[in-house]
Amino acid sequence: MRWLGLGTVVLGVFIWRSGRVAKHTTLTKSAFPLGYYASGDFASSCSPIAPVDDPAFNDLKYCEDETFWDVLTTQGDLQTRHLILSCDSNRKAWNTVMGPLRDPKPRGSLWLKTLGEEDAAPTRILFQNYPEGHDFHPLGLEISPSHNGNTSNLFVVNHAREHTTIEQFSVDPSKPTIALYQRTLFTPYFVSPNSVALTSPTSFYVTNDHFFTRRLAWVGKFLPMMESVLGLPLGWVAHVALMPNPLDPSGEPIFSHTVSALGIPFANGIALSPDGSTVAVASTTLGEVYFYQREPKDNTLERIGSVPMPFTPDNIAFDDSGALIVTGHPHFPSIVSVAANKTEVAPSWAVAVTPRSSVLTQRDLRSEYDSQSPISASLKAPAVVSHEVETLFQSNGTGFSTSSTALRDARTGRLYLTGLYAEKGAIVCRPS
Template identity: 85%
Template sequence: MRWLALGTAVLGVFIWRSGRVARHSILTKSAFPLGYYASGDFATSCSPIAPADDPAFNDLKYCEDETFWDVWNGQGSLQTRHLILSCDANRKAWNTVMGPLRDPEPRGSLWLNTLTSKEGQEDATPVRMVFQNYPEGHDFHPLGLEISPSHAGNTSNLFVVNHARQRTTIEHFSVDPSNPTIALYLRTLSTPYFVSPNSIALTSPTSFYVTNDHFFTRRLAWVGKFLPITESILALPLGWVAHVALIPNPLDPSGEPIFSHTVAALGIPFANGIALSPDGSTVAVASTTLGEVYFYQREPKDNTIKRIDSVPVPFTPDNIAFDDSGVLIVTGHPHFPSIVSVAANKTEVAPSWTVAVVPRSSSVLRSEYDTQAPISASLKAPAVMSYEVETLFQSNGTGFSTSSTALRDARSGRLYLTGLYAENGAIVCRPS
């Protein structure tokens, strides 16, 4: 019950700090349906991406992040789109963000799913990716990840946040589109500046933004049990965004690049998911504790960013992603005490919520919006002049639990969701 009480306190401070929950407290578990999908009927449109009763997919659960991997041909046309999932079936024994830190031994996994672009056809069955040359005895507990697109057959760079037992690192792999289920290990990126890496957004095949969600971490001996929670409870603005680049070093015969690390943005309470818009002009960052998404203007020449806006969302946001059209998809946890209970094995499911954050086309600001959803976002977060918030998916946790990431494929219109503690790992919802 200690973790439940702490989680409740975190959300209470979220309400106090933001001052934006008008009619319904986010501490109250809303009467969500089993499942709601805005573009179809949940019962017939949404299903797990892998067979639930097949033991081959036992490790395809507790999936935190996902990313599209686009393979382009030599003529500049999209040839194949894959989905790569970041999962850790051992999350309830090793979670450096929420706890516990009990057993770091069993490794997490990455899964590749080849997606179809033809209406009415099904995606391929997911395949577990095999690591080549991965160091023996090196932990693997994946969180955020992103991969560069492949053009005309070239290999892609895959970067994965790894919450290993001693410290959090970022693993660098190379993936060949001709053999897409093999991830060739290249190097481990490690620096004292990686205090609490969480999410990655690529700015080039060899550079990326990375969020650090906390300044105080659970690895800080006995104080690690208290300081991270205190940081969250008080909504202290101690999270930040850094930019990392691997620069070719002509003086190193081994080919090891120069490692560059610069701080891009400071003062973000619980900096969680991060995303770069398709045109490269905008960076979005989820502030979990405050229930907001921060928008930054990006200078591509030097990757500096300047905050220009913030938008409240009706839950504690986890991961975020721009779709192909530039709409930001935000996913998170509408009843945080429930997810704390799931992590502590006190309950089995927690609610899920995904919204689209769209630039506002109308100058008329209405207090009631998102009126088609079973539980309107307007009950939890106020309208703002810059963006509109529209529900794409809701569940009371029975239909799908602990939603952490959602991606929307513009070609098929399908919505892919992962669940931080979902036994079925990830689901796909197909528009009617």
């Protein structure tokens, strides 16, 4: 009877915390199209960013994250925009979030594509001075803009063999495919770093997606799964800053680590708004995006609301207009099967989340929204008074699989998507 009572409690917590998400992303597999792109025809508008059959790009697959790198003029105008991709062709042998932890030896890779040169293929970024025996399994990454030709700081979450670190590189816009290794950042507080959002060239927020990780002996396969399934609020956001040492300005900087927000179930992607006032965090297991008001003086965060998603959100990014692009997994069992080599593809979904132009009350809300997409977000997530949600991309996985990040270039309207286990690595969709 004791175990029956415990099971009832666990089931009750699961339904209370994750019932909507479980119903729509675990128990239900929707009939998505091969590919849907809101701003054009999928077949003619969307294509891989690298030649699929060229062996030079064999490592450009299983791409988890991506970021724009802006090179600015002295006046602050955009001169060149690059796209940097975080990929790991060894992900099915080494994944500290989903497993397995079988072989950490083959390194992941970073790739650069110069936007505006659409016929030019991506180029692999070469590391300079990177430690010989140091693993590299990249997840989240972000790079500071270059002003008037200055070098930029690139920070990459690295799920290495012993523990997860954050690698710092510097990149010169005159040699954009060379990343000069600066240092490895580590603290015991880096329990499960996932995604980063820069607050300056030398500081950033970082999410920790789990309190219990797969690295734990004996219980590493069980406890992280229970933490996810029950939607336990054990993830958090921290702020990291590198400050010059006043006693040795040319030496190693002082490392500062402070906790900014607690109680986030599976804290995954994180993004800072263009004006620096708002931070968004994806809660994967609850199927929501949390919004926080940021205090720039000390980088503290105060939660101000949330928006439910029609899928389990992965990575998020604000575009130039201030819209939040959210990407994720509409059928979680499929992505688990892909990771285990049981199936080849899993569905993809990306949406734009924008503040409403007029103030609404709950009574004014219509239950139906996102009416143009093949599978409407309104079938899986309730509308909210603060934001609108509109589908940008959908696929059953055949057109593009396991979407994890989408970036929208507001200048051109082009949408760039990466896939966590996508053989194509990344695609670009061009508006008609």
